Amino acid sequence: xDKLVAQYPNDVKVVFKNFPLRSHKQANKAxxxxxxxxxxxxxxxxxxAIMAQFRxxxxxxxxxxxxxxxxxxxxxxxxxxxxxxxLQKQIYQETNELRSTGLRLAVxxxxxxxxxxxxxxxxxxxxxxxxxxxx
Amino acid sequence: xxxxxxxxxxxxxxxxxxxxxxxxxxxxxxxxEKDLVIEQLKKKNAQILEKIAEKDSELIKLTSKExxxxxxxxxxxxxxxxxxxxxxxxxxxPKETFNIPVGDSYYIGAKDAKVTVIEWMDYx
Numbered sequence: 001x002d003k004l005v006a007q008y009p010n011d012v013k014v015v016f017k018n019f020p021l022r023s024h025k026q027a028n029k030a031x032x033x034x035x036x037x038x039x040x041x042x043x044x045x046x047x048x049a050i051m052a053q054f055r056x057x058x059x060x061x062x063x064x065x066x067x068x069x070x071x072x073x074x075x076x077x078x079x080x081x082x083x084x085x086x087l088q089k090q091i092y093q094e095t096n097e098l099r100s101t102g103l104r105l106a107v108x109x110x111x112x113x114x115x116x117x118x119x120x121x122x123x124x125x126x127x128x129x130x131x132x133x134x135x
Numbered sequence: 136x137x138x139x140x141x142x143x144x145x146x147x148x149x150x151x152x153x154x155x156x157x158x159x160x161x162x163x164x165x166x167x168e169k170d171l172v173i174e175q176l177k178k179k180n181a182q183i184l185e186k187i188a189e190k191d192s193e194l195i196k197l198t199s200k201e202x203x204x205x206x207x208x209x210x211x212x213x214x215x216x217x218x219x220x221x222x223x224x225x226x227x228x229p230k231e232t233f234n235i236p237v238g239d240s241y242y243i244g245a246k247d248a249k250v251t252v253i254e255w256m257d258y259x
Contacts, residue, residue: 005244013246019257038241097236098255110254
């Protein structure tokens with residue numbers, strides 16, 4: 001996604017929405033950490049860092065704390081923020097947005113200009129076509 | 136004799152009342168048990184749906200790694216009005232457009248971009 005935006009900085013916007021599966025015990029907490037990092041201006045950095053080490057989350061649900069420390073975030077504030085109901089509410093909101101579509105609840109799920117990405121073509125090719133069409 | 140009859144009648148009525156009361160109580164217990172079973176089934180159902188979603192996610196990851204254009208299998212989809220469709224060719228299949236707001240979600244890229252990509256994900 002980063003490459004896509006780097007390639008078309010004026011033409012593409014990538015929105016990240018959470019859909020933590022209940023069977024993935026640490027996923028919801030990781031999402032809370034990412035949103036809390038966002039309050040300190042580091043959402044994307046935290047998002048990418050967790051994604052890069054997602055396998056380690058299973059044995060260490062507080063892995064994001066280590067990552068936050070490396071990023072120089074305020075750890076105490078981060079821990080307070082993950083308990084803020086507003087963040088959990090945002091996750092529910094984002095989850096419900098996918099549910100409201102009636103689409104298959106499998107993640108990652110991608111919509112491009114409101115249409116489900118069918119993966120028939122590589123994402124970048126599909127996006128390029130849409131940009132060309134809109135130009 | 137009359138008093139004996141009265142006594143017998145009284146006993147019978149009392150037994151009948153106790154019987155009804157016990158019956159009502161046992162029915163309430165039965166209803167509670169059924170409710171419990173329903174709750175357990177609902178929980179199991181939710182767990183199964185989650186597992187299906189999880190497997191679907193794995194499948195998506197695997198097929199996209201293999202070859203995104205390789206999949207020729209028909210795909211099930213549900214339109215917004217609840218209609219189930221089986222699409223063999225997504226190029227001609229009716230595609231629904233969903234209007235999902237950015238809301239408070241984080242994004243990268245230009246605010247007024249021509250193309251908006253929305254990705255739902257989880258971190259595991």
